[in-house]
Amino acid sequence: MQVQQQARTADTIDLMINMGPQHPSTHGVFRVVIWVDGERIVKAEPHIGYLHRGSEKLCEGELYSQVITLFDRLDYVANLNCELAFCLAVEKLMALEVPDRASYIRVILCELNRIASHMLFYGVYGLDVGAMTPILYGFRERERIQGLFESVTGARMMHNFIRVGGVKEDLRDDFEPRMAVLLEELKQGIEECDDLLSQNEMFLARTKGIGTIGPTEAIDFGVTGPSLRASGVLEDVRISEPYSIYERFDFGVPVGTYGDCWDRYYVRVEEMRQSLKIIEQAMAQMEPGPVAANVRRIARPPKGEVYVRTESPRGDFGVFLVSDGSDKPYRLKVRAPSFANLQALQYLLRDAYVADAVVILGSIDIILGEVDR
Amino acid sequence: MTVVQGIYYALGALALFVFLSFMVLVLTWVERKALARIQMRMGPMRVGFHGTLQPLADAMKLVLKEDILPSWADRRVYWLAPLAVFIPSLLLWAVIPVGRDLVLANLELGLFYIVAISVLTVMGLLMAGWGSANKYAMLGGLRAAGQLVSYEIPFIMAILAVAMLVQSLNLETIVDGQRNFAYILVQPLGLFIFLTAGLAELGRTPFDIHHAESELVGGPFIEYSGAHWAVFFLAEYINTFTIGALTVLLFLGGWRWPAMPFDGFAHSTLSVIWFLAKTYAVILFIFWIRGTYPRLRIDQLMAFGWKLLVPLSFVNIVITGIVLFYGWPLWTLTLISLVLLGATFYAISRHQGTRLERMTVTVHSFRGTRSEPPVVQPQPEAALED
Amino acid sequence: MEQPPRPPRQRREPEVPEAPVALDERGTALSALIRDVLKEFEVEVGAAVDEVVVTVKPEDVSAICRIAKDDPSLDFKYLRCLSVVDYIETLEVNYHLFSLDKRHKAVLKASVPTEEPHVPSVISVWRGADWFEREGHDLFGVVFDGHPNLTPLLLYEGFEGFPGRKSFPFHEYDEW
Numbered sequence: 001m002q003v004q005q006q007a008r009t010a011d012t013i014d015l016m017i018n019m020g021p022q023h024p025s026t027h028g029v030f031r032v033v034i035w036v037d038g039e040r041i042v043k044a045e046p047h048i049g050y051l052h053r054g055s056e057k058l059c060e061g062e063l064y065s066q067v068i069t070l071f072d073r074l075d076y077v078a079n080l081n082c083e084l085a086f087c088l089a090v091e092k093l094m095a096l097e098v099p100d101r102a103s104y105i106r107v108i109l110c111e112l113n114r115i116a117s118h119m120l121f122y123g124v125y126g127l128d129v130g131a132m133t134p135i136l137y138g139f140r141e142r143e144r145i146q147g148l149f150e151s152v153t154g155a156r157m158m159h160n161f162i163r164v165g166g167v168k169e170d171l172r173d174d175f176e177p178r179m180a181v182l183l184e185e186l187k188q189g190i191e192e193c194d195d196l197l198s199q200n201e202m203f204l205a206r207t208k209g210i211g212t213i214g215p216t217e218a219i220d221f222g223v224t225g226p227s228l229r230a231s232g233v234l235e236d237v238r239i240s241e242p243y244s245i246y247e248r249f250d251f252g253v254p255v256g257t258y259g260d261c262w263d264r265y266y267v268r269v270e271e272m273r274q275s276l277k278i279i280e281q282a283m284a285q286m287e288p289g290p291v292a293a294n295v296r297r298i299a300r301p302p303k304g305e306v307y308v309r310t311e312s313p314r315g316d317f318g319v320f321l322v323s324d325g326s327d328k329p330y331r332l333k334v335r336a337p338s339f340a341n342l343q344a345l346q347y348l349l350r351d352a353y354v355a356d357a358v359v360i361l362g363s364i365d366i367i368l369g370e371v372d373r
Numbered sequence: 374m375t376v377v378q379g380i381y382y383a384l385g386a387l388a389l390f391v392f393l394s395f396m397v398l399v400l401t402w403v404e405r406k407a408l409a410r411i412q413m414r415m416g417p418m419r420v421g422f423h424g425t426l427q428p429l430a431d432a433m434k435l436v437l438k439e440d441i442l443p444s445w446a447d448r449r450v451y452w453l454a455p456l457a458v459f460i461p462s463l464l465l466w467a468v469i470p471v472g473r474d475l476v477l478a479n480l481e482l483g484l485f486y487i488v489a490i491s492v493l494t495v496m497g498l499l500m501a502g503w504g505s506a507n508k509y510a511m512l513g514g515l516r517a518a519g520q521l522v523s524y525e526i527p528f529i530m531a532i533l534a535v536a537m538l539v540q541s542l543n544l545e546t547i548v549d550g551q552r553n554f555a556y557i558l559v560q561p562l563g564l565f566i567f568l569t570a571g572l573a574e575l576g577r578t579p580f581d582i583h584h585a586e587s588e589l590v591g592g593p594f595i596e597y598s599g600a601h602w603a604v605f606f607l608a609e610y611i612n613t614f615t616i617g618a619l620t621v622l623l624f625l626g627g628w629r630w631p632a633m634p635f636d637g638f639a640h641s642t643l644s645v646i647w648f649l650a651k652t653y654a655v656i657l658f659i660f661w662i663r664g665t666y667p668r669l670r671i672d673q674l675m676a677f678g679w680k681l682l683v684p685l686s687f688v689n690i691v692i693t694g695i696v697l698f699y700g701w702p703l704w705t706l707t708l709i710s711l712v713l714l715g716a717t718f719y720a721i722s723r724h725q726g727t728r729l730e731r732m733t734v735t736v737h738s739f740r741g742t743r744s745e746p747p748v749v750q751p752q753p754e755a756a757l758e759d
Numbered sequence: 760m761e762q763p764p765r766p767p768r769q770r771r772e773p774e775v776p777e778a779p780v781a782l783d784e785r786g787t788a789l790s791a792l793i794r795d796v797l798k799e800f801e802v803e804v805g806a807a808v809d810e811v812v813v814t815v816k817p818e819d820v821s822a823i824c825r826i827a828k829d830d831p832s833l834d835f836k837y838l839r840c841l842s843v844v845d846y847i848e849t850l851e852v853n854y855h856l857f858s859l860d861k862r863h864k865a866v867l868k869a870s871v872p873t874e875e876p877h878v879p880s881v882i883s884v885w886r887g888a889d890w891f892e893r894e895g896h897d898l899f900g901v902v903f904d905g906h907p908n909l910t911p912l913l914l915y916e917g918f919e920g921f922p923g924r925k926s927f928p929f930h931e932y933d934e935w
Contacts, residue, residue: 015511015512017512024587024590036512039672048912049912049913049914049915056898056923057898057922057923057927094778126667127587130578130579130586130587130666130669131665131668132408132412132578132664133411133412136414137412196665199731200665200666200667202666203667205669205673206667206668206669206673217886219837219859222837222838222839222885222888233859240859240862241864253736253737253738254735254736255734255735255736256733256734257733257735262733266733270734270736274736301778302778303775303776303777303778304778304808305808306778306808307839307864307866318855320853320855323778324775326775331842333840335839335840335842335855339890340887340890342890343889343890353670353672354512354588354589355671357588372913373913
């Protein structure tokens with residue numbers, strides 16, 4: 001009896017820690033409840049929905065041309081990629097031919113946006129691991145890209161530039177020289193960032209072998225994009241289902257081995273280099289011409305439904321568009337890559353340390369605007 | 374103790390407090406500027422010339438800010454914790470000479486006193502973690518306890534090796550012992566251990582685990598605001614200054630080395646300047662590390678401390694003892710020390726906390742639509758540890 | 760607040776053009792394959808733009824999905840998307856499937872009545888279906904039978920109604 005009582009008093013319970021929705025490392029308003037035994041995570045339970053704006057429902061009440069602005073606000077770090085996905089869906093439904101120059105402009109801007117997005121990831125990931133310098137290096141590059149965006153689209157983030165049938169307007173005359181300078185700067189910047197963090201001994205210690213996910217599990221969870229490629233699956237929508245004009249470019253797809261945090265991180269760093277390659281080729285191939293197809297101002301796609309996948313910086317960004325032939329979408333479903341990637345968090349956090357929780361969450365690079373829609 | 378002595382000590386303590394507060398103000402400015410330089414920014418520029426008055430503005434803001442008491446807090450513990458952290462850090466300076474003869478109490482057991490007092494900080498951090506009634510704070514407090522206690526050992530051992538060389542625990546005697554050469558030349562391994570353990574004691578990057586911003590959001594200090602937070606802040610920077618000063622006194626020759634030709638008043642003045650310059654150099658080095666490195670994880674920190682630093686600090690003492698006992702020339706100690714240091718660095722670079730290879734990302738190039746199906750690479754399982 | 764519910768929006772008369780079907784050879788091969796593999800089920804294989812559309816009965820969904828994933832010739836290892844579309848009288852659950860190895864794609868459709876929308880859960884087939892199903896339950900009220908944790912995902916606990924549906928009274932909706 002005595003012994004039993006003592007044993008009971010020595011019982012321990014797991015400490016529940018509520019991370020978020022206000023927490024500096026949850027990348028927005030994301031909440032994960034973790035139960036820890038000492039420093040080890042026993043159980044984790046993600047909660048989302050704090051940023052739910054009902055974008056999909058809102059889209060049903062807007063004209064096709066107005067929906068684009070809502071798509072800007074889904075993945076607010078890679079806005080142009082979202083716009084592109086929606087426009088491609090409408091164009092596919094209408095069987096529209098997009099002028100070549102418009103496609104090139106789209107590809108250039110989207111790839112630039114991919115670099116900008118990965119640069120943000122790079123910086124924030126540095127912070128997650130505890131290094132405070134990378135974010136400033138990352139933001140320097142991102143700022144340069146946004147400066148160029150501002151001159152092209154007139155906005156730094158919410159561009160509303162890619163339209164159904166093409167783009168809003170042609171590039172400015174000073175685009176090419178500015179682009180040449182930017183490319184040089186970015187090339188140097190990416191190498192600098194790579195040098196600063198990637199092979200740092202402590203960074204390796206913090207990220208190697210942490211939060212591993214195998215290829216079969218990753219596919220099962222619907223993980224896509226860099227996170228999937230880090231697990232050793234060679235899958236990129238730009239290659240497996242080329243959209244727009246991606247089949248015209250030579251580029252590499254980085255593939256990781258273990259699916260750990262470092263692989264996910266470095267796949268993104270490498271992707272920035274490949275994006276630069278695509279931009280260079282696109283700049284060389286681009287020819288003058290019209291930048292918008294002849295579309296009615298109020299587009300009325302035929303009745304039907306279409307599903308379009310694009311490779312956004314975070315993964316497979318899908319748009320499921322159901323049209324009833326009117327000027328507004330009947331139903332629009334956004335398959336957000338972060339939404340699916342985040343599902344794997346519970347699996348990734350098994351047996352991790354508390355400090356790893358932040359590193360793992362950072363490595364799948366979520367954007368809550370897209371998760372909650 | 375006579376009244377005169379009492380007044381002398383009170384005035385001295387006051388002067389010390391003012392001096393240290395001033396140093397902290399300078400340090401915060403230096404840190405922000407140094408980090409800004411590393412990170413390609415300007416740092417504070419608005420208040421005063423190049424932001425020189427920024428620390429004052431910050432201090433004013435902190436003092437005027439509302440002090441928030443969490444409703445679940447253990448009130449007494451919560452309010453006492455800042456003092457429990459601050460007082461030891463101030464007490465340390467009673468025996469640390471800032472220049473020749475510029476010391477409040479020149480204890481013969483100065484180093485022993487330092488070692489004894491510096492451990493007290495742990496209690497304050499634990500109190501803060503407990504008193505805040507916050508899980509993050511609690512976790513941070515526990516982490517702090519584990520970290521500080523385990524790094525105390527290599528810290529003490531590194532100090533001990535120096536004391537063995539001089540055969541004294543008096544800081545002034547130690548500085549005088551470095552008349553001809555600084556102990557960095559004899560004890561490079563000791564300096565490495567001392568600085569690493571010192572960084573861990575301070576809780577600065579890469580060992581800032583107990584107030585890890587990314588997961589614990591400030592650890593024990595999470596609930597504090599205003600003046601009480603400022604006290605923690607003050608203590609932290611005083612401690613940084615202390616570690617810098619101790620490094621200079623123990624390893625870099627204090628105000629003695631490389632040369633101090635003057636005498637009398639010039640000597641005293643110059644010694645202070647010389648000492649401060651060296652201290653700031655060490656502190657800049659600490660800031661540099663902060664600007665470069667990520668943070669370690671708690672288990673890695675513990676493993677590093679217990680598996681590497683503690684044995685190494687014992688080895689350091691043993692080699693010092695052997696060299697002194699057999700009366701070998703001191704350069705043999707330098708040699709052994711350097712070899713061991715090199716071996717340590719080699720071991721660290723070989724064992725990177727993970728056995729996985731460094732580069733695991735390969736690039737597959739394509740042109741256009743690829744015809745072959747994607748290759749699902751099998752995952753090498755043997756290499757995955759933990 | 761006591762206003763009569765709005766009459767459901769009339770859908771446009773089918774005078775509008777239909778989107779042309781443009782299946783590539785992979786798609787045509789796949790539709791033949793699906794007919795072959797799923798012959799014991801009551802399925803209807805069609806096409807929409809560039810996708811193979813397989814209309815199935817809701818009670819068969821789980822079994823068909825299991826076959827679609829495990830059958831080596833179909834090999835739908837990757838669930839692209841799971842969405843619900845509200846057609847007033849019925850709710851249509853769409854499973855967008857993709858095979859990473861074979862690189863073919865198909866849509867599985869199951870229509871359920873809006874009054875009693877019950878579909879078997881496919882979470883045992885693809886773990887990634889978890890949150891998609893919770894979202895479908897949250898916004899459209901589709902009950903995915905067999906889902907272990909069908910709690911609100913995007914909406915807060917205690918939210919009443921299904922805001923994804925066309926019948927949700929947005930204009931009369933009063934926030935707190």
